[in-house]
Amino acid sequence: MSRSCPVLLRIGSGPLRLRTGRGNDPVGMSVAPPFSSSSEPSPLRASVSASTRRRALRWLAPVGAVGVVALVASGVLSADAKPNLPRQTAAQLLASVGDSKVAGFSGTVVSKSSLGLPELPQLGGSNSSAGVLGMLTGSHTARVWYGGETKQRVALLDSLGEQDVFRNGRDVWQWNSDNRTATHSLLPADAGQSTPTMVPTLTPDQAAQQALRLIDPSTTVNTDRTGTVAGRSTYTLVLTPKDARSRVGSVRISVDGKTRVPLSVQVFSRNSDRAAIDVSFTRVDFAVPDDDFFTFRPPTGVVPEETPLGGTANGMRSGSLAAPSSGGNVTTIGKGWTTIAKVTGVPSIAALGKQDGQATALLGSLPRVSGTWGTGRLFTSTLLTALITDDGRAYVGPVDPDLLYKAAVGK
């Protein structure tokens, strides 16, 4: 009975049959009506080839599905029209960025850094951002809300966790979901626009301000082709350091065409065309967020901790664009693109071993260097170099090692 039903016909090697069928009966395919094989046995072979061919066509369905997926995934279908923005010179653009003012916005920021640190497999499934090492490698996502100079919220997202900083007026709340701790601090009454950056992340806006601060005779500023960031048309500013001792090749800032808010900052090193640091909005909305977003009430059962502000997690800011300005035991040496951050009181490797095995292993693998300044270990990457001396100093900067040694001699 299995032979009588068209669907049950043995078709074994489809394409092969197809060819022989066509050779024997060239008109077969056009003559054979669909589903004729069971009713008309005489042109059986022709209809077999036709239905074989028709069945072979079914494989076009998965091919089509793959095609649709590829199209959607590559963004061809959703690609925005080419940005059509009036021309601007670099100077005009810089000026407008300088005094761009928005009442508020909210969005999602993704920061990616590939500084050449080893990326370690994470088999736990959770993408923990905790720790300095975590911040310096890989990709991190934050949601930000900005409602004016005294209202901000940053939520640093783990896959199943979150660290938050709420600022509303003088109140600053920090929340860590992993250990359910809430910390409250009160800013001085005259606190202006200094954004609390306990959460080690920078919005493109802040990163761009940092970069623009470095603009002086040491920098060439150009504009590049317009682009699209977070679905908005953007201008592109390219800052190129003139000082060849800096490892920063160029900094590309994408500026929103309408509001002139920087939407993405990419830092390229001198010898790589892949961005070493990339901080970009993936979604941005320039509507002023409600006040609700900035208020934090500790959940029941959580006793908030009162702490004075400052000094928290300073070390975690080293992932930021340029050297941390000051604060704690960090000082800066030099200026512009060759600024070096000097940190004193760095724990020795032995002391660190008790706290963080991963960091110790990493530090221990760094090459030993020595000079008139003493001995230590040197970390080099395409963008950042760091010198950690055995007597507890550390020098970090986007510069060649020679400059670090020079700085270390000066103490």
Add this chain to the structure above:
Amino acid sequence: MSAAETRRMPAGAAGPLPRLGGRLLLSEIGMVMRRRRNQLILVTFAAIPIIIGTAVKLAAPSGSDAGALIGNITHNGIFVSFTALVVVIPIFLPMAVAVVVGETVAGEANLGTLRYLLVVPVGRTRLLVTKFLAVGFWCLATALTVAIAGLAIGFALFPRGKVTLLSGTETSMVGGLGRLSVVVGYAALMMLAIAAMGLFISTLTEVPIAAMAATLAVAITMQVLVAIPQLHAVHPWLISRYLLDFGDVLRDPLSFAGLTHGCLAALAYVGVFFSLAWARFTTKDVSS
């Protein structure tokens, strides 16, 4: 109990085809749920949240980095469900799905019941869709079992009331349950994506155990690839990358960004692999 036996229905008396399709689906689901090993799987899944809840009750995780979900259990029982789902989604759920989906076509072929099944006046396409829907029901059933068992043990051992979200804000119990059901739905959809791969594999062989093993092997291989950061270029194409992306549901304000991405990826998997399975099953020669 043979597969054909359960749907021995006279073709003439079956009535219109849509009704036959509905009966076919019910019979498929019944076959999945009546199978002894599947019932055992469900029992095992119900045990997982019970073990987690009891363990946390006996020795509450202390210390700074217990993890947001498990650390919340002692404050609200609903987090037993969330924690248990996180535990089962990467390996256990794909395993349960592989066991059932491997059986779908290859199992019938192996028993020699597939050709009888094709005599029923239901096209191969509809048969395949029905089988896939039954597997979808199974995906949902497994995730639901974990969630419900988690709620039962969680509310028995731990407090109820307001649910602390990852962002530190609180939502009502109803809100928490709503978010839990979104997570269950998301988990089921992720498993459906793996099931689509399994369905295709199942049409390639007549040995059900091979289809099960191959499906599970593919799922686990993807997990391993996702754990290697150097391969991040291929990660967006792997369904495993999205399995636990429901964290956004537990935040305030609620965001569906991560979820949408994962759902689209799952639908893409279903689209590609179901069409592959369809192309294979409707063109293949069924001799057993």
